[in-house]
Amino acid sequence: MALPYPAIALGSIFLGLLAGILGYTGPYILPWLMIFTASTASMHGLGWGLLAAGVSTLLLFLFPGFDLVALALLLLSAWLAHGVGESLRKAHRQAKALAKNQRFLAEALEALPQAESRQALLESLPKRLAALGAGGHVGVWIPTSLGFHLLASVPPLALEEVPATGVLGRALQEARPIHVPDVRKEPSYIPAPGLQTLAELALPLWERGEVVAVLNLERPQPFAPEEVEGLKRFAQAVSLQLDRLADLEERRLISELSLRLQSATTLKEAAEKALALLLEALDLEIGVLWEARGAHMEALAHQGVDDPALLQVLREGLPYGQGLAWEVYHRESPLFTARYAEEPQAIPPLKALDWRTLAALPIPSSKAPRSRRVLVLGKKEERLWRKAEVELLLLACRTLGLGMERLTEKDRHESVNRLFLELLEKPPEELYGRILEEAVRQVPGSEAGSLLVWEEGAYHYKAALGYDLEGLQTVTFSQEDQLLWYGLGAERACQGEPRIMSLEERPIAEISHQTAPPEIIDAAGKAPEIKANLCLPIPYKGEVLAYLNLDNLHDPRAFGEDSLEAARFFAAPLASLLHESRSRKLLEESALTDYLTGLGNRRAFDRFLEEELKRAERYGYPLSLMILDLKGFKAVNDRLGHAVGDLALMKVAETLERERRNGDRLFRWGGDEFAAIFPHTSKKGAVAVALRYAKAIQDLCFNGLCLGVNIGVASYPEDGSTPDELLSAADTRMYEAKARGQVMVAEPGQTHVRR
Numbered sequence: 209m210a211l212p213y214p215a216i217a218l219g220s221i222f223l224g225l226l227a228g229i230l231g232y233t234g235p236y237i238l239p240w241l242m243i244f245t246a247s248t249a250s251m252h253g254l255g256w257g258l259l260a261a262g263v264s265t266l267l268l269f270l271f272p273g274f275d276l277v278a279l280a281l282l283l284l285s286a287w288l289a290h291g292v293g294e295s296l297r298k299a300h301r302q303a304k305a306l307a308k309n310q311r312f313l314a315e316a317l318e319a320l321p322q323a324e325s326r327q328a329l330l331e332s333l334p335k336r337l338a339a340l341g342a343g344g345h346v347g348v349w350i351p352t353s354l355g356f357h358l359l360a361s362v363p364p365l366a367l368e369e370v371p372a373t374g375v376l377g378r379a380l381q382e383a384r385p386i387h388v389p390d391v392r393k394e395p396s397y398i399p400a401p402g403l404q405t406l407a408e409l410a411l412p413l414w415e416r417g418e419v420v421a422v423l424n425l426e427r428p429q430p431f432a433p434e435e436v437e438g439l440k441r442f443a444q445a446v447s448l449q450l451d452r453l454a455d456l457e458e459r460r461l462i463s464e465l466s467l468r469l470q471s472a473t474t475l476k477e478a479a480e481k482a483l484a485l486l487l488e489a490l491d492l493e494i495g496v497l498w499e500a501r502g503a504h505m506e507a508l509a510h511q512g513v514d515d516p517a518l519l520q521v522l523r524e525g526l527p528y529g530q531g532l533a534w535e536v537y538h539r540e541s542p543l544f545t546a547r548y549a550e551e552p553q554a555i556p557p558l559k560a561l562d563w564r565t566l567a568a569l570p571i572p573s574s575k576a577p578r579s580r581r582v583l584v585l586g587k588k589e590e591r592l593w594r595k596a597e598v599e600l601l602l603l604a605c606r607t608l609g610l611g612m613e614r615l616t617e618k619d620r621h622e623s624v625n626r627l628f629l630e631l632l633e634k635p636p637e638e639l640y641g642r643i644l645e646e647a648v649r650q651v652p653g654s655e656a657g658s659l660l661v662w663e664e665g666a667y668h669y670k671a672a673l674g675y676d677l678e679g680l681q682t683v684t685f686s687q688e689d690q691l692l693w694y695g696l697g698a699e700r701a702c703q704g705e706p707r708i709m710s711l712e713e714r715p716i717a718e719i720s721h722q723t724a725p726p727e728i729i730d731a732a733g734k735a736p737e738i739k740a741n742l743c744l745p746i747p748y749k750g751e752v753l754a755y756l757n758l759d760n761l762h763d764p765r766a767f768g769e770d771s772l773e774a775a776r777f778f779a780a781p782l783a784s785l786l787h788e789s790r791s792r793k794l795l796e797e798s799a800l801t802d803y804l805t806g807l808g809n810r811r812a813f814d815r816f817l818e819e820e821l822k823r824a825e826r827y828g829y830p831l832s833l834m835i836l837d838l839k840g841f842k843a844v845n846d847r848l849g850h851a852v853g854d855l856a857l858m859k860v861a862e863t864l865e866r867e868r869r870n871g872d873r874l875f876r877w878g879g880d881e882f883a884a885i886f887p888h889t890s891k892k893g894a895v896a897v898a899l900r901y902a903k904a905i906q907d908l909c910f911n912g913l914c915l916g917v918n919i920g921v922a923s924y925p926e927d928g929s930t931p932d933e934l935l936s937a938a939d940t941r942m943y944e945a946k947a948r949g950q951v952m953v954a955e956p957g958q959t960h961v962r963r
Contacts, residue, residue, distance in 0.1 A: 320449045325457070329449060330413070330421055334362040337425065337442075340435070344405055344427030351380055351419065353546050353590060359421065379410035379422050385440050386410045389430050407431050411443035415450040418595040454596040461489050461600060462607055469611030478615055479509030482608050486585060487511055490597060497571075498526065498533040498582045502655020503762055505533050505582070517557035528762045531555045532568035533582040540578050542569040542602065544593040548586070564590040569601055572609045576770035580652050581612065620650055620774065624781050640671035643782060647756055648673055651742065651774045653766035654758040658733070660685065661754045661786070674759070679732025689723040690755055694743050701745040701752050704783070706775040709741045712764040716741060739764045744775045748783045756782070802876040804854055805861035813875040813883050817931050820873075820887050824924055831887055831924040832894030835938045836901065837946060838880040839916035852910055860915070863904045869897065891923035918946040 323329035334346040347361035355371040372380060379386045391408045405426040413421040423443055425431075431439075465485055472478035483495035494512035498505040504525030513519060526533055535553045536543050544567045545551055549559050566586035570579030583605055627646050640659050648654040656674025660667040666684040669677060691698055696707050709716060720726075720735040729735045738759045746754040758775070760766035800812035808816070817833065824831040838860065845853030857880070864874050864882065877883040884901070886894050902917045909915070920942030922928065927937040 320445060323449070323453070326415070326450055326453045329446070329453065331360040333423060333446065334360050337423075338362040340425060340427075340439070343429070344425065346426075347424050348413075349376055349422045349424055351422070351592060353592060356380075356422065375408045375410045376422050376424060379412050380419055383412055383419055385412065385436075385443065387431060387436050391426070409436060409439060411439060413443060413450060414447035415454055416595045416599065420450065420594055420596075454600075457489070458596075458600050458603060461485065462603055465604055465607050466611070469608065469614075472611070472615065475612060475615050475619060476509050478608075478611055480511065482583075482604070482611075483509060483511040483585075486583075486601070486604060490585065490601075492565075492585050492587045494587075495583070495585045496522065496533075498584065500534075500537055500580045500582075500653075501525075502653075502760055502766075503528045505531065505537075508581070515557070515561060517560070521555060521557055526555070529553075532566060533584055536568040536570055536582050537579070540570060542567065542598070544598060546590045546592055561588070563588050565593075567593060567598075567601060569605045571605050571612065573613060573770060574610075575613065575773055576652065577768045578765070579609075580770075581609075583608070620777060623650060624778065628781055628785055639785070641673075643785065644671040644673050644756070647744075647758060647775075647778055647782075650778055651758050651767075651771050653740065653760050653763070653768070653771045654742070655760050655762070655766075656734075657756065657758040659754060659756055660690070662752065667755060670754075674761075675734060676732035679728060683724050683728055685723055687752075690752075693719060693723050694745065694755070695719075702747045702750055704745055704747045704776070704779045706742055706744040706772050706779070708767045708772065709743070710764045710767075711739045734761065737761045740766045742767045742771055742775060744779055746779060746783045746786055748786070753783060753786045805858055805876045807861050807864075807882070808873065808875040810875070810878050813877060813885070814931070816873055817885055817934075820885055821924060821929075821931060821934075824887070825929070829888050830890045831885070832889045832891055833886065833922055833934055833938055834884040834894060834898050834901075835877065835920045835935075835942045836882040836884070836898075836905075837918040837942055838882075838905070839918060839946075840913060841880040841915060844910050844913045844915070847913065848911055856908070856910055856915065859908055860905055863908065864901060867900055867904050872897070889923075891921065891926060894921050894923060918942050920945060 320329065323332060330348050330350075333348050337346045340346065345361060345363065345365065347365065348359045349356035349370070350359050351372070352369075355369060355373075356376055358365060358368045358370075370376065375386050375388055375391070386409070388408045389406075391405055406428050407426070407430045409425045409431055411423040411425075412419040413423055423439075423446070425439070465482060468481040468485060469478050472481055479497040483497060487493065487495050492512075494510070496510040496513070497508045499508050504527060506525045507522040510522055513522060528534065531553055532543055532545075532551065546565050548554055548564050548566045549562070563586055565588070566584065568582055568584045571581035571583055572579055573581075583601075585601075623646060627642065630642070640661065644657055644659045648657050658669055658673070658675060658677075658680065659671040661670045662668075666686060667690055668684055669680040671677065672680055685693075691701065694701055694707060695709070696705060700707075709719075716738045717730070717735040720729045720733065720738075724733070726735075739762055740760040742758040744756040744758070745752045746756060756775075756778075758767075758771075800808055800815070802809045820831055823829075841853065841856060844856050857876070860882065861874075861876065864884070868874055869886075871887055873885040873887075875883045875885075884897075886897060889897070898919045898921055902919060905915055905917050907914075920938040920940065922934045922937035922941070924934060928934045
């Protein structure tokens with residue numbers, strides 16, 4: 209162990225005095241005095257060493273043999289010892305400073321794992337490293353699109369925004385630590401008010417392979433190389449901790465999101481819970497979950513939107529092609545921006561409010577080639593999107609997509625079940641429209657459609673959404689026509705296999721013109737506007753009951769595998785529903801049909817008269833009815849037998865059907881009485897038709913026995929406005945004609961006679 213300075217000095221003096229007392233001369237005491245002088249100079253500097261040399265010179269005067277050489281040796285020893293001592297003192301000071309700095313760094317490193325979030329971690333760094341920047345400044349700067357924003361500093365600075373220049377800018381651009389021993393030599397250096405800075409050190413902090421902040425130290429004294437190296441390693445440790453916190457935050461958020469989605473029972477509830485969580489986790493202000501539905505993006509849910517103009521957009525939906533949501537839908541990739549106003553698809557209300565930071569991400573689906581739902585999140589102030597945020601949002605969207613797929617399947621099953629129960633007892637007129645509406649809602653990519661049902665040897669339009677149904681109902685299609693349109697053959701049609709037709713692959717309008725008149729299908733059916741079509745045959749036991757056509761008028765790629773899956777799911781219950789409806793209709797028709805003649809019975813007459821009368825009242829057109837009683841039928845029945853009587857009734861029905869005008873309804877009213885309803889027909893027209901019927905029936909003869917008729921006619925509104933009033937008027941005139949032996953009574957006091 210080295211002796212301390214006081215022991216060396218006192219020991220040297222004592223030995224020198226002892227040598228003198230014992231009679232030794234100067235040359236013997238000189239070495240000890242040189243040791244004394246050198247030790248003093250090395251420990252306390254050159255001044256004290258010269259003083260020690262002076263004391264040694266006085267001691268040498270006490271002994272013989274003193275000369276100038278001895279004095280020179282003393283001075284030389286003092287000067288040399290001072291140089292050595294200065295180096296030792298400097299090394300000692302540096303060692304103490306480094307030890308102190310290492311202690312501070314070690315304490316700071318130990319505290320890093322205590323931070324619960326990246327924000328808390330970054331904000332704590334200046335306080336933990338304040339001692340290392342004594343007399344200067346320690347700050348954490350966050351990159352922005354224009355430069356840097358000060359997150360935290362010690363001491364606090366009034367300067368919160370700086371451009372991306374100088375040492376900070378170099379550290380960000382070069383992505384490496386930058387140490388400048390003398391900032392005064394930096395041309396772009398901007399001195400902070402109140403700080404005397406000589407040396408500056410900028411350390412990039414990394415998260416997921418990206419510089420997310422710069423730790424900056426400025427102080428009036430230079431940094432030792434060992435300090436710089438220690439701070440670099442500290443920055444590396446902070447970066448590792450930022451990665452750990454990003455992983456932890458990601459796992460925590462995805463776990464919470466999964467729990468919230470599991471607890472949701474509807475798509476809207478799931479979307480609302482997801483938006484609330486993501487906005488809080490990412491410190492954002494607004495969020496909307498959009499769903500592409502034909503010509504619009506509809507908002508499934510939204511959070512944080514309170515501006516009236518934006519709420520109006522949410523209510524109306526985003527028109528096709530407008531907004532970031534549509535751009536992401538077409539690009540099939542996310543879009544992040546901190547300058548929303550510069551985006552070509554920016555919507556005016558949001559642009560007018562000067563919103564800047566937005567992200568739009570597709571919600572992926574395992575069953576669709578493209579996402580039909582888009583998540584949009586944003587914040588009014590400008591900020592850069594960190595890579596960790598981007599990765600977290602992408603993972604959250606995948607989780608959200610899986611959760612929403614489950615709820616979509618659930619909603620699809622429940623909707624079809626509700627539809628089946630709701631429509632099971634409904635008349636066909638109500639059934640067809642509701643089926644089509646539900647199909648357009650359920651099948652992704654649909655915005656319009658039509659339903660063709662097989663009746664009376666042809667397919668007829670029974671419902672249309674987005675088209676002119678009245679115009680389409682003038683067109684019917686044969687089985688061959690429908691198979692040409694369907695394009696996959698009869699076998700696959702009977703299997704209920706849906707098919708997709710895109711304008712990118714086939715000329716949809718031209719194919720439509722092969723099966724329907726262009727002037728009708730183009731005007732009423734908008735054939736030239738259809739960009740994509742999904743055709744779904746509805747088979748039941750080998751017979752195609754109907755064809756469901758779903759259309760998109762904007763996007764040729766609107767339909768995908770998810771559309772086919774939804775259509776297939778929809779086909780089976782729809783076939784059952786249509787079959788039940790057809791069976792019910794047949795039963796109803798059976799109950800309303802006279803078994804012998806095939807005409808409607810009295811019950812059918814009462815129903816249709818009431819319906820037609822309501823239409824006549826609503827639309828203001830005339831309506832007439834006819835009651836017809838057979839003359840001579842009793843003689844045929846009694847003399848020729850009931851079989852011939854039944855044949856006579858059937859021949860009368862056939863004759864009436866042959867003479868029937870389009871739109872007239874014929875009925876066997878009971879016994880030998882028949883009736884007819886003439887919509888849109890005045891009394892004059894009804895009389896003319898009745899005379900034609902009478903003439904045709906009077907030509908019927910059976911074994912020499914010929915038939916005749918007595919007819920009574922009544923019209924709305926002249927003869928009454930209720931079924932009973934009209935029937936009473938017609939019945940009275942029929943009996944009046946019968947009593948007079950005449951064919952019919954057209955009006956009181958006027959008759960048309962045919963004997």
